[in-house]
Amino acid sequence: MIHITLPDGSIRSFEENLTVLDVAKDISEGFARNVISAKFNDTTVETSTMLTTDGNLTLYTWKDDAGKKAFWHSSSHVLAQALEELFPGVKLSIGPAIDNGFYYDVDLGDAVISDKDFKRIEDKMIEIARGKHDFSIKSVSKADALSKYKKEENSYKVELIENLTDGEITFCDHSSFTDLCRGGHIPNTGIIKAVKILSVAGAYWRGDENNTQLTRVYGISFPKQKELTEYLILLEEAKKRDHRKLGKQLELFTFSKKVGQGLPLWLPKGAALRSRLEDFLKKAQQKAGYEMVITPHIGQKELYVTSGHYEKYGADSFQSIQTPKDGEEFLLKPMNCPHHCEIYNAKPFSYKELPKRYAEFGTVYRYEQSGELHGLTRVRGFTQDDAHIFCTPDQLNEEFQNVIDLVLYVFGSLGFENFSTQVSVRDPENSDKYIGSSEVWDKAEQAIINAANAKGLNYIIETGEAAFYGPKLDFMVKDALGRQWQLGTIQVDYNLPERFDLTYKGADNELHRPVMIHRAPFGSMERFVAILLEHTGGNLPLWLMPEQVIILTISEKYEKYARKVLNSLENNEIRALVDNRNETMGKKIRDAEMQKVPYMIIVGEQEELDGRISVRKHGGDDLGTINVESFTSIIREEIKKTLKEF
Numbered sequence: 001m002i003h004i005t006l007p008d009g010s011i012r013s014f015e016e017n018l019t020v021l022d023v024a025k026d027i028s029e030g031f032a033r034n035v036i037s038a039k040f041n042d043t044t045v046e047t048s049t050m051l052t053t054d055g056n057l058t059l060y061t062w063k064d065d066a067g068k069k070a071f072w073h074s075s076s077h078v079l080a081q082a083l084e085e086l087f088p089g090v091k092l093s094i095g096p097a098i099d100n101g102f103y104y105d106v107d108l109g110d111a112v113i114s115d116k117d118f119k120r121i122e123d124k125m126i127e128i129a130r131g132k133h134d135f136s137i138k139s140v141s142k143a144d145a146l147s148k149y150k151k152e153e154n155s156y157k158v159e160l161i162e163n164l165t166d167g168e169i170t171f172c173d174h175s176s177f178t179d180l181c182r183g184g185h186i187p188n189t190g191i192i193k194a195v196k197i198l199s200v201a202g203a204y205w206r207g208d209e210n211n212t213q214l215t216r217v218y219g220i221s222f223p224k225q226k227e228l229t230e231y232l233i234l235l236e237e238a239k240k241r242d243h244r245k246l247g248k249q250l251e252l253f254t255f256s257k258k259v260g261q262g263l264p265l266w267l268p269k270g271a272a273l274r275s276r277l278e279d280f281l282k283k284a285q286q287k288a289g290y291e292m293v294i295t296p297h298i299g300q301k302e303l304y305v306t307s308g309h310y311e312k313y314g315a316d317s318f319q320s321i322q323t324p325k326d327g328e329e330f331l332l333k334p335m336n337c338p339h340h341c342e343i344y345n346a347k348p349f350s351y352k353e354l355p356k357r358y359a360e361f362g363t364v365y366r367y368e369q370s371g372e373l374h375g376l377t378r379v380r381g382f383t384q385d386d387a388h389i390f391c392t393p394d395q396l397n398e399e400f401q402n403v404i405d406l407v408l409y410v411f412g413s414l415g416f417e418n419f420s421t422q423v424s425v426r427d428p429e430n431s432d433k434y435i436g437s438s439e440v441w442d443k444a445e446q447a448i449i450n451a452a453n454a455k456g457l458n459y460i461i462e463t464g465e466a467a468f469y470g471p472k473l474d475f476m477v478k479d480a481l482g483r484q485w486q487l488g489t490i491q492v493d494y495n496l497p498e499r500f501d502l503t504y505k506g507a508d509n510e511l512h513r514p515v516m517i518h519r520a521p522f523g524s525m526e527r528f529v530a531i532l533l534e535h536t537g538g539n540l541p542l543w544l545m546p547e548q549v550i551i552l553t554i555s556e557k558y559e560k561y562a563r564k565v566l567n568s569l570e571n572n573e574i575r576a577l578v579d580n581r582n583e584t585m586g587k588k589i590r591d592a593e594m595q596k597v598p599y600m601i602i603v604g605e606q607e608e609l610d611g612r613i614s615v616r617k618h619g620g621d622d623l624g625t626i627n628v629e630s631f632t633s634i635i636r637e638e639i640k641k642t643l644k645e646f
Contacts, residue, residue, distance in 0.1 A: 001013050001014065001015065001016075002014050002015075002016060002018065002051060002052070002053065002054060003054045004023055004051065004054070004055065004056075004057050005054075005055070005056045005057070006027075006056075006057060006058075006059075007056075007058050012026060014026070014051075016052070017050070018050070018051055019047065019048055019049060019050055019051065020035075020038045020040070020045060020046065020047045020048070020049050020051065020057065020059070021035065021047040021048065021187075023051070023057055023059070024047070024059050027059075031059075034061040034062070035047055035059045035060065035061055036060060036061060036062060036067050036070060036071060036186040036187065036191060037060040037066060037067050037069075037070030037071075037184060037185070037186060038057060038058060038059050038060060039057070039058040039060070039066065040055050040056070040057050040058075041055040041056055042056075043183075044066070044070070044183055044184035045183065045184075046135065046136075046137060046183065046184075046185050046187070047186075047187050048134075048136070048187065049137075062223050068097075069097045069184070070097075070184050070185055070186055071097075071186050071191070071192075071221065071223070072097035072098070072101055072102040072220070072221060073095075073096065073097040073102060073184055073185065074135060074185045074186045074189070074192070075101075075102050075125075075192055075195070075219065075221040076095035076096065076097065076102040076103070076104050076219075077095065077135070077172060077174060077177065077179055077181070077185070078125050078128050078129060078174075078189055078192060078195075078221075079095065079102070079104050079121070079125060079217065079219055080092050080095055080104050080106075080177070080179060081128055081174075081175065081176075081177035082121055082124040082125045082128060083104065083106055083121070083217065084177070085124060086117075086120065086121060086124055087106075087108055087111050087113075089109055089111075090106050090107065090108055090109070090111070091106065091107040091109075091152075091153075091154045091155075091156060092104065092105075092106055092154065092156070092157065092179065093105040093106065093107065093156035093157070093160075093205060093214060094156075094160075095179075100220060101198065101218060101219055101220030101221070102218075102219055102220070102221075103216050103217060103218045103219070104216070104217050105203050105205070105214040105215070105216050106214060106215050106217065107156065107212065107214050107215070108215050112215075113200050113215055113217060114200070115199075115200075118197040121197050121217070121219075122195045122196065122197055125192070125195045125219075125221075126192075126194075126195055128175060128189060129189040129190060129191075129192040129193070129195070130189075130190065131175055131189060131190075132188050132189060132190030133174040133175040133188055133189045133190075134174065134187065134188045135172060135173070135174045135185035135186065135187065135188060135189070136172070136173050136174070137170050137171070137172055137173075137181070137183050137185070138170065138171055138173065139167075139169065139170055140169050140170065140171050141166060141167075141169070142161065142164065142165075142166035142167075142169055143166075145161045145164075145169050145171070145180065146158060146161050146162070148178075149161065149180075156205060157180055160180060161180065170182055170183060172185060174188075174189055175189070191223055192221050192222075192223070193222065193223055193224055193225060194221060194222045194223075194224065194225040194227065194228035195219060195220075195221045195228075196219060196220050196221075196228055196231075196232065197217065197218070197219045198218045198219055198220060198235075199218045200215055200216065200217050200218070201215075201216045201218070201371070202214070202215065202216065202371065203215075203216040203371060204369075204371065207369055207371075209369070209370070234481055234482070237481060238481055238483075238534070240537070241480075241481070241533070241534045241535075241537045241538075242375075242534065243375055243376060243377070243529070243530040243531075243533040243534050244375040244376075246533045246534075246537075246538040247270070247375070247376070247533065249538070249594060249595075250269065250538055250595060250596060251267050251268075251269050251270070251595075252266070252267060252269055252270030252273060252529075252533075253265060253266050253267055253270045253376065254267060260380070261370055261373055261380065262368055262370075262373045262378070262379040262380030262381065263379065263380055263381045264376055264379055264381070264526060269546040269547070270529075270546075272546040273529065273540075273544065273545075273546050274383075274525055274529070276543075276544055276546075277522070277525065277528070277529070277544065278361055278385075278525075280413070280543075280544075280643075281385055281410065281521065281522070282359075283646075284406060284409060284410075284646040285357075285359050285387070285406075287646055288357070288402060288406060288646075289355075289357055290357040290358070290359040290387055291356075291357060291358055291359065292358075292359055292360065293340065293343055293358045293359070293360050294360060294362075295333070295336060295339035295340070295343070295360060295362055296333065296339070297332065297333050297363060297365075298321065298330045298331065298332055298333060299330065299331060299333055299338065299339060300328075300329065300330055300331075301320050301329040301330065301331055303331075303338045303339070303342070304331055304334065304335075304338060306338065306499055306500060307335070307337065307338040307341070307469075307496060307499060307500070308435050308468065308469060308495075308496075308499065309334055309335055309338070310331075312468050319331075319367075332364075332365035333362070333363070333364050333365060334364055334365060334366050335364060336360055336362040336364060336384060336386040336388075337386070337388055337493075337496060337516075337518055338496070338500070339362075340358050340360070340386075340388040341388075341496055341497070341500040341502060341516075342500070343358055344356060344358070344388075344390050344500075344502055344514075345500060345501075345502060348503070348504075348505065349390075349503075349504040349505070349514075350504060350505045350506075351392055351504055351505065351506050351507055351512075353504075354390060354391050354392050354395065354504055354514060355389050355390060355391035355392075355395055355399055356389070356390045356391075357387060357388075357389045357390075358387060358388050358389075358390075359385075359386070359387035360384075360386050360387070361383050361384070361385055361386070361525070362383065362384055362386050363381060363382065363383045363384075364381075364382060364383075364384060365380060365381050366380060367380060368380055375530055376526040376527060376529060376530035377526075377527050377530045377531070379526050382524040382525065382526045382527065383524060383525040383526065384520050384522075384523070384524050384525075385520050385521060385522040385523075385524075385525065385528075386518075386519075386520050387518075387519050387520070388516055388517065388518055388519075389403070389516070389517040389519070390497070390502065390504075390514040390515075390516055391514060391515055391517065392504070392506075392512070392514065392515070393515055395515075396447050396492070396515050396517070397447065397450055397451055397454070399517055400447065400448065400451040400473075400490065400492065400517060401451050401454055401455055403490050403517060403519045404451065404452075404455050404457070404473070404490065405455075406519075406521060406646070407475055407488045407490070407519075407521045409644055409646045410488070410521040410522070411475070411477065411487075411488070411521075412644045413541070413543075413642065413643050413644045414532060414541060414544075415535065415536065415541060415642070416477045416479075416487065416535070418477070418478040419475055419476060419477040419478065419487075420458055420459070420460070420475075420476045420478075421452060421457045421458065421459040421460075421473055421474065421475055421476065422459055422460050422461070422462045422465070422473075422474050422476060423445070423448050423449055423452060423459050423460070423461045423462070423471065423472075423473055424462050424465035424466045424467075424471060424472045424473075424474055425441075425445050425461060425462070425463055425464075425465070425466050425471045426441055426445075426463075426464070426466045426471065427463055427464035427466075428463075430464070433468060434466065434468050434469070435468060435469055435495050435499075436469065436470075436494060436495040436498070440494040440495065441470075441471065443494065444470050444471050444492040444493070444494055445471045445492075447492050447515075448471055448472070448473050448490075448492055449461075451473070452473060457473075459473070462474075467491055467518075469491075469493050469495045469496055470491050470492050470493035470494065470495060470518070471491065471492060472489050472490060472491035472492075472518075473489070473490045473491075474486050474488070474489050475487055475488035475489070477531070479531065479534060479535040480534075480535050480536070480537070481534075485531050486523070487522070487523055487527075487528065487531060488520065488521045488522070488523060489518075489519070489520055489523065490517065490518070490519045491517065491518040491519070492515065492516075492517060493515070493516040493517070493518060494513070494515060494516070496516055497513045497514050497515065497516050498513060502514055502516075538596045539596055539598075539618070540596075541642045541643070542598050542635065542638050542639050542642060543639045543642060543643045545575070545596075545597075545598055546575065547575055547576070547577055547595070547597050548574055548575045548576060548597070548598055548599065548635065549569060549574060549575070549576035549577075549597065549598070549599045549600070549601060549635075550576065550577055550578075550579055550592050550595075550597045550599075550600055550601070551565055551566055551576060551577070551578045551579065551600075551601045551602075551603060552579050552585065552588045552589065552592070552600055552601065552602050552603070553578065553579070553580045553603055553604075554585060554602065554603065554604035554605070555604070556580060556582070557605075558603050558604055558605070558607075558608055559578070559580045561603055561607070561608040562578045562580065562603050563578065565601060565603060565613060565628060566578055568628045568632075569628070569631075569632070572632045572635075574632065574635055576601075579591075579592070585602070589616070592618075593618060593619075596618060597618060598617065598618050599615060599616070599617055599618065599631075599635070600615070600616040600617075600618070601613045601614065601615055601616075601631070602614040602615075602616065606625075607625065610625070611627065612625050612626060612627050612628075613625065613626065613627070613628060613631060615631055615634075
């Protein structure tokens with residue numbers, strides 16, 4: 001007998017010679033028709049996979065993220081077959097599933113793929129899909145695998161195979177197509193009903209700029225045409241909300257080739273927005289007992305060797321800055337935490353003085369491949385709303401919960417109400433990725449789980465997603481379009497205090513190691529602003545808008561009255577400006593709408609005579625004619641509704 005344990009803990013027993021699909025059918029014939037992939041004992045498998053031992057089985061449908069991954073990965077195989085048939089001589093490299101869809105990197109030789117080719121690629125994929133070809137996995141010897149791709153003169157696959165172990169190499173077949181693949185496919189191509197090629201881009205082989213530039217073809221697929229239609233509508237809305245477009249439209253930030261890729265320049269309105277976000281968090285931090293610190297933009301190489309950052313990232317990101325002094329090396333600051341450790345080390349502490357909470361809006365620098373850069377979401381220089389708490393082990397649980405409260409306050413005040421959390425722990429199979437002992441990691445991981453439970457957070461545990469020095473609690477926010485972003489992180493770290501020899505004197509008069517909490521509710525100012533812009537479509541909360549009100553004069557005759565209204569608003573701490581350009585009122589209103597100014601005040605002869613103002617809200621709502629005091633109350637009331645108390 002074979003005993004299969006399902007996710008709900010139930011155990012089903014079967015005679016030998018059964019497949020994953022047989023288990024699904026045993027649960028329900030209707031359910032089995034929707035099962036497209038599975039996981040058996042932590043290995044992704046097909047529905048046709050034979051189960052020969054006892055084990056844990058998770059069944060996936062299209063509704064599951066893992067099901068979508070198998071669906072899109074399988075679709076990338078169909079894309080590869082289509083490209084081979086449409087572009088003879090094309091050389092395939094890799095084609096993974098991604099968060100939304102899939103891509104395949106190919107060497108086209110002298111051929112080129114443009115958007116004019118998208119329709120015929122889609123048609124070819126659907127033609128292949130309709131053949132209802134089964135996906136099947138077979139083991140291949142290293143020699144045979146190399147022989148196949150050497151014969152085809154595909155150096156990319158040869159390089160991949162050379163780095164694989166003989167006996168662990170598998171091919172995936174469907175129709176007349178074969179590809180190197182480790183598995184995780186849907187039963188057959190017929191499930192793929194709708195396909196869209198989204199874009200093409202350049203991509204260096206293995207992400208190395210010194211290697212050949214390949215063509216990356218992006219696509220997405222669905223089991224129903226309706227779902228593709230809905231996705232394309234969502235995509236159009238996302239284009240309208242693209243933070244790069246809004247940043248330009250609202251005059252918030254720009255980039256310059258002369259300054260360098262991935263280095264944003266904040267324009268006056270953007271700088272005001274950032275400053276207001278910083279002030280908002282600083283105020284909350286002050287109430288929570290944080291102290292502001294400032295650290296340099298560079299540090300000696302030895303600092304990051306001590307912290308472990310150089311060992312983990314040095315080859316990819318860090319190049320030292322040489323000084324006139326022989327042997328002296330500095331690095332652009334990649335992290336704030338080593339600097340904060342040295343601030344803690346500046347004086348001795350007793351247990352009575354802990355916790356110490358150091359906060360900084362510290363700009364850090366990391367080298368990202370040019371192909372990975374994307375507006376403000378992926379940059380080379382960014383400012384973290386960083387803080388590090390140094391506390392005793394007994395204080396850890398309370399401090400961690402307090403940080404959770406701070407993150408929830410930030411989210412609540414900025415309209416991110418739909419979120420989940422994940423506890424990111426180490427991968428026990430890859431201990432080389434991390435620093436510190438298993439005992440220390442066990443303590444840190446359990447501390448996060450305890451705090452999450454105490455706060456009643458709905459969380460999942462993600463293995464292998466921890467930072468190299470400690471586990472973390474990540475906040476996953478869903479925006480207005482249903483897209484998920486990682487925003488806000490809290491980490492528990494027993495390792496850096498050890499590496500930097502941090503101590504405090506305990507009640508026993510002996511020296512002890514503090515525990516370190518890393519936290520950043522925004523994550524980075526750049527990425528947070530980008531996500532906030534796309535979430536709100538540029539219609540930011542009123543308290544955050546650089547300009548809350550614009551006063552539009554019907555003609556220059558009423559400029560003096562407009563200035564009087566402006567002074568009254570500014571005296572009530574309402575941010576306003578006057579548009580007295582020699583333009584039509586229609587033009588002024590359209591421009592204000594484009595700038596997404598929340599309120600427009602119109603002043604003319606009647607308003608001046610009555611000592612009142614005509615108010616129009618962004619989007620077209622007319623609030624009528626009221627006095628300035630009433631308008632001030634409206635503004636205050638709206639701010640009160642969105643800006644939470646901490």
